[in-house]
Amino acid sequence: MKKYKESSLISFGFEKNNDEFIFKKSIESLDLILIARLDREENISVTVLDSLTNEEFRLHLSPKAKGEYIQSLRNEIYKLEDSIKNSCAISDLFLLQWQKIIEYINQKYGAPIECMWKERFNSDEGIFRREDNKKWFAALLICNRKTLTGKGVGKMEVLNVKVDPEKIDSIVDKVHFFPSYHMNKKNWLSIVLNEGCPLETIFAFIDESYRLNGLANN
Known part of the structure; x- marks a missing residue:
């Protein structure tokens, strides 16, 4: 089962209408408009x-309808559905990782996720901070694939x-670990959550990270 993040849907071009998200695409070569809807059951x-008209x-x-025009339309529908899933959907693996990370940090360090940008971006992204010095030690974020990896979409x-700045070069593998997105790349690392990195x-x-952010003058 697929789940969809609201921030990804909005970035794709969907508009929220009550309990639905709606996306419209004009197919000028066919004089048709495709309207994709994502309901509350996703x-x-x-x-x-x-x-x-x-x-x-x-x-x-x-099923009896044939011909080049009809096949072209069906292909456009298939492409749109695939594009939405590839750009906006997150897998069961990621959902499990997301939940397990939040549970682990909350149970071990008593640090709830702070969804700092929800009001502005309709996003579940958030940060975790130490209670004693209020420093961030982890952040769950969503980014464009091309921004992080230099290629691809979605x-x-x-x-x-x-992480220890002296260890970053040996950790980065451009598969599971990348120089940090949206933070200082000298001492922060981005771990991709839907590429099979073990919990x-x-x-x-x-x-x-928690230990490093508790060190004096760090």
Whole structure:
């Protein structure tokens, strides 16, 4: 089952309408408009409007309908659905990691996630800080794949942690670990959460980050 993050949907071009998200795409070569809807149960449906009459077009729904025009329309619908899933959906693996990280930090360090940007960006991104000195020691963030890796499309979910600056070059592998997104790359690291990095490894980095941010004058 796929889940969708609101911030990714908005970035893609969806507009929120009550309990639905709606995205419209004009297919000028076919004189049609595709309207994608994501309902509150997170089901995607695509309807088609005739751009000239503004009436719903349904011929492609019939299994008997054939021809180049109908096939082109079906291909456009498939491409749109795939693009939405690739750009906005997060996998069950990531959801599990996201939840486990929040639970681990809260239980071990008593630090709840602070969703600092929710009002501005409709995002569940957030940071964790030490209680004693109020310093951040971890941050859950969403970034553009190309911004982090230099290539590709869609979103990536990352955990930023502090590391020993002398160790960063040996840790970065451009698969699971990257120079930090949106933070000082000299002593922060981005761990990609949906690329199979073991939770035990992620927890070890969290512990080290917490320790480093508790050192005097650090």
